[in-house]
Amino acid sequence: MLDIKFLRQNIDGVRAKMADRGQSLHFDLFLELEAKRRDILMAVETLRGERNEASKTIGELKKKKQDASQLMEKMADVSARIKEYDESLRTVEEELQAFVLTVPNIQHHSVVVGGGSEDNPVVRTWGEKPVFNFEAKQHFELGESLNILDFARGAKITGARFTVYRGAGAALERALFNFMLDLHTEAHGYTEVLTPFMVNRESMTGTGQLPKFAEDLFKIEGMEYYLIPTAEVPVTNIYRDEILEEDQLPIYHVAYSPCFRSEAGSYGKDTRGLIRQHQFNKVEMVKFTIPETSYDELEKLTANAEEVLKRLGIAYRTVSLCTGDLGFSSAKTYDVEAWLPGQNTYREISSCSNFEDFQARRAAIRFRRKDTGKVEFVHTLNGSGLAVGRTVVAILENYQQADGSVIIPEVLRPYMRGRKRIPA
């Protein structure tokens, strides 16, 4: 959410920025509502001031046993008017809020203007793509032939986009998120948290999933609880409605969680395999920083995500999302894309974003400056470190052998009781 005052005072600049993001919003309506809101507010506050004054007088009169009935009658009338104003104020504020919640974040000046993913500039590439003297298979072929991924049973138990992992497959998934958690806690300084996997409406609104993206979420029947689409939601909301001390910042958290996404609107996309599931595991990194350091922290965060792939020995490239591809709440996002030989393409495996104060304002996460004592919004960042299911995909495809077996990357072997290979 943008600051209403900022929006009011910089309306033309914001309009231009939104145009670059391919957004046209009813800013005129906003200005109208905002002016209306202030008019009503002034009127109602004046009346309230009057009433407070009169009530005091009434109290004094009564104490002196004097008649106050005339004034009381008058104030009954004033109270009725206040009530009317309150009602229209509430209406206007609701409309205003509804509008502001649909305005995306303003992109950082370094973000390239573009239409879609084809316009994302590549920031860097790392690693050697493996060369095979056979035709590389896709991960779902490998997974099925190795009897470690069972898509048919997943579909039977629940439905499409659900999978059963078996044996070495299940062990690999578990090894991966343990490895990732250990790496980020021990080498990168993150504090691990384990959160609820269902959250309430306020939390979803705080990070920006609601109200705009309700159709992407799974909601619990009969309650205002939602399954989390990412650990970003519960982890960011840990500090909702809190004022932190500057000394506490930056805060680094890393969390494992399953993620639940309805994938509405992606029918027919990535229907086979682990790429696009309704439920998948992810290790998520979340940072809370002071505003001055958030872009440095974004670089570090992205490097932390990349480090996972480096240690796993998987080639990747990092792109900076252009305006057309940038998420609603993000000011700047790097996507880390792992090389998938089976698909002969790079696929997103991590998305690292700086939300600046956009989420913090929605979620009221603030901090107190040490030198001035002033309260300000923190900056929030998050990034996958990494999407575990997609990492399994990358490992299967990159480490596949001519005989159909898959070598286990060395760093994972301690997490798999020394196992070196998933035999064909």
Next chain:
RNA sequence: GGAGAGAUGGCUGAGUGGCCGAAAGCGAUCGCCUGCUAAGCGAUUGUACGCCCUUUAAAGGUGUACCGCGGGUUCGAAUCCCGCUCUCUCCGCCA
């Protein structure tokens, strides 16, 4: 699931209709004092949104709101009434 108790500022905790944005204590900040430390003394100590002033800054002035959340009663609500949420205690059930 049943019975009861509770929710007040950074924390502890008073307050049962007006003098309460809220006592007191703790903590914190600033200053004084002090050979150092401790102690002591004094001052300050929430957030949000308006308006005025101002260079659309800061500071300042002023108003309004906020005592779990939402309604109601009343000239006036932290205080009375209703609903909800959460916490605690006891009983039952349960991984």
